[in-house]
Amino acid sequence: MKLAVIVPVYKVEAYLHQCIDSILSQSYRDLKVILVDDGSPDGCGAICDEYAVRDSRVLVLHKANGGLSSARNLALPYTDDCPLVTFVDSDDWLEPGIYQSAVSYLQQHPEVSILGYGHNKVQGTCSSPCLMPEMTLSREEALDSYLAANKLAIEATVWSRIYRRQAIEGLTFREGSKWEDNVYSLEAFYQSTGDFHALPIAGYNYRIQRPGAITATEIPDLRDLFADIEESIDRHAGDTTYMEYANTLALLCLWRCFRTLCRVPGAYEQEAHRYLPWVARVRKRPYLAHLFSPSKRLKIRLFLFAPEAFLSVRRAFSSLKRRH
Known part of the structure; x- marks a missing residue:
């Protein structure tokens, strides 16, 4: 059951090895890792190419800089041979075994269209887990949870989930936007036909307030x-x-x-x-x-x-x- 992992790459040379290594070292091996060099002016493109030479599961796409949404959109058509799709931001990294746990659950539960898991918020040397309780929600309950924004709510971030292909078929990210995950997630939950399940596992490490990151501002322009x-x-x-x-x-x-x-x-x-x-x-x-x-x-x-x-x-x- 092949899992496509889409990784947009731009100006993250200091973090890129940690990110890619955390994906390729997953115990779940049936992966297609799509690295999209979004016209990065540093050595990121060459690093991506090196991984493609070393591991046949890696596909590298090079393009002129167009932003995160543009890079993800370029990769999406290359996931056609993968029944499962997920996303990783190139300055973040995965916990060992998260894909094995997630895919195993999906294999055992065909009624689940979207599976989510928790993450660690990492700032410098400090890390704090953000977890949902283990639960299964119907499509309608998942939509309500996503909108409710309470302590049990489903977050907007696409990198905290694995999608069955049907849930995101035909969907793209709005290019030029800083808030692309919000609508993409809404459309995915709306388009899905099955349940949502949350695993109470912090499987992803999210690096916050990196210099130059779009989240590092007090009053964002929405x-x-x-x-x-x-x-x-x-x-x-x-x-x-x-x-x-x-x-x-x-x-x-x-x-x-x-x-x-x-x-x-x-x-x-x-x-x-x-x-x-x-x-x-x-x-x-x-x-x-x-x-x-x-x-x-x-x-x-x-x-x-x-x-x-x-x-x-x-x-x-x-x-x-x-x-x-």
């Missing part, structure tokens, strides 16, 4: 994310069920965005105007109210229909908390 969501709604034109899921994702991302802007001094004044038009768009479309408690439903309605008044109260409350 306009790409909302553009991704709008584009996905257009792709599913006429599918009102998908629109409800996508609009709920937009609503929750806006809610978290404005909470951050209210907490950080000066951020609201500088950034809020960028997102108020998206609030107006979300307000005009249905969303999945059953995901929220009665009190949060009321807050969300106030946020959507009187955003500036509601947020003025939140800003005042946040300012008062900072003083005390």
